[in-house]
Amino acid sequence: MPRTPSGRRPSGKAAEVISILERRIYSGDYLVAPLPAGRTLAAELGVSYVTARKALQAMLERGLLERSPTGRLMLAGKGGSARIAQIAFLAPAFPSLDVMRWRLAIDRIISAASCAVKSHFFDHWDDPVVLDVIERGDGAFLYPSSGQLTRTLERRIREHANRVVVVDQDWSEYGLPSLCLSPPRFVQALLDHCAALGHRRIACLNTHPHDHAIDARITQYRLWAAAHGMEEELIDEPVRPGEDPAPRAREVMARVLRDGLLGASALFTTTGANAVGAMRALHAAGITPGRDLAVCTLNDDGLGDMLIPSLTAQAAVDPTPYLAIALDWILHPERPWQGPLLVQPERCVVAARESTAAR
Numbered sequence: 001m002p003r004t005p006s007g008r009r010p011s012g013k014a015a016e017v018i019s020i021l022e023r024r025i026y027s028g029d030y031l032v033a034p035l036p037a038g039r040t041l042a043a044e045l046g047v048s049y050v051t052a053r054k055a056l057q058a059m060l061e062r063g064l065l066e067r068s069p070t071g072r073l074m075l076a077g078k079g080g081s082a083r084i085a086q087i088a089f090l091a092p093a094f095p096s097l098d099v100m101r102w103r104l105a106i107d108r109i110i111s112a113a114s115c116a117v118k119s120h121f122f123d124h125w126d127d128p129v130v131l132d133v134i135e136r137g138d139g140a141f142l143y144p145s146s147g148q149l150t151r152t153l154e155r156r157i158r159e160h161a162n163r164v165v166v167v168d169q170d171w172s173e174y175g176l177p178s179l180c181l182s183p184p185r186f187v188q189a190l191l192d193h194c195a196a197l198g199h200r201r202i203a204c205l206n207t208h209p210h211d212h213a214i215d216a217r218i219t220q221y222r223l224w225a226a227a228h229g230m231e232e233e234l235i236d237e238p239v240r241p242g243e244d245p246a247p248r249a250r251e252v253m254a255r256v257l258r259d260g261l262l263g264a265s266a267l268f269t270t271t272g273a274n275a276v277g278a279m280r281a282l283h284a285a286g287i288t289p290g291r292d293l294a295v296c297t298l299n300d301d302g303l304g305d306m307l308i309p310s311l312t313a314q315a316a317v318d319p320t321p322y323l324a325i326a327l328d329w330i331l332h333p334e335r336p337w338q339g340p341l342l343v344q345p346e347r348c349v350v351a352a353r354e355s356t357a358a359r
Helices: 012-026 038-045 049-061 097-110 128-134 151-159 184-196 212-227 245-258 272-284 320-331
Strands: 065-067 073-075 085-092 115-122 139-142 163-167 202-206 234-236 266-269 294-297
Touching: 012 038, 012 049, 038 049, 049 065, 085 097, 085 128, 085 320, 097 115, 097 320, 115 128, 128 139, 128 151, 139 320, 163 320, 184 202, 184 212, 184 266, 184 294, 202 212, 202 245, 202 272, 212 234, 234 245, 245 272, 266 272, 272 294
Parallel strands: 085 115, 085 139, 139 163, 202 234, 202 266, 266 294
Antiparallel strands: 065 073
16 A cells, blocks of 8 residues: 555544545545545545545645545545556456456555556446546556457547556557467467377367457467368357356367267367366366376466366466556656557466376
8 A cells, every 4th residue: 555645634533534535545446436525425434524524624735635626626636746546457347367366466566656456347348337447547457358349449448548558468459558478379389289299189179258369369279270280170169258168168078078079189278267167077078188188278377286187378477577567657648658569478488287298
């Protein structure tokens, strides 16, 4: 939490109100929701109107708040002496483990800066919260959902002055800096690993909803298969956005095995959730990943070492150095973005584990 500004603080109930408001400001709670007026605040916190006014006046004098042209109190603007920058983390309403890992990494870099971060979740691209968040505050980290970006939202993102950084996917085509730590081209490193173990036919399983990242991973699989003269075996049955792809992966793989439709000796899955569901179906069918069928994925959501057998995937990349650069850009709007909009690791390190033991 940022350091509390110095200055004389009221005592008693007014001090309690100040502490509550500071905690909310430092947590980014007023990025979208407006700061309550004195009477509303008094009723909400169970104090007198005089106490609420005293607390608000003290925060105004210390530079955390300022008056708008209409006279209403609001968070201090960019010239505020004790201003706390308001940063949003915008993600789908059905967060995955990967979403949580990005948020925790953002928390680590935020703790060293004078700013607050608040998570906001949306159900679809037309959800009003998306525009509310990107058009307020000082900037946002956006974890995209599945589905096509609407033209209206694309235009508003391009035109809006506040700074948006996309994480996990490549949205550089929209003019947005993008931090992609598992680039689609890394799929080929996983497939090369399987081929080096002697696998001459590798299937690809996807039950995740289609988006930029999933489409690109499937494309990389197909390009690799064509370049190596290998027959494609794509199993693509995506769930609807918001549904869990792991149970579908288990169901689909169970059916493929039951019907004798799997001709490959190795399986690449587009996501870690797909791999978890597929390996459960393999276990139920008496097939041991790593011994009877190799299984690998691109991003294991940090669970690769925890599974039995452990799952081969791209070795985890620490996101904090990338996020620190992005946050510095957000907090200094006068500075242009340096370098390419797409920021990604140079090479893929394969964490070879039990699920792809040598044949």
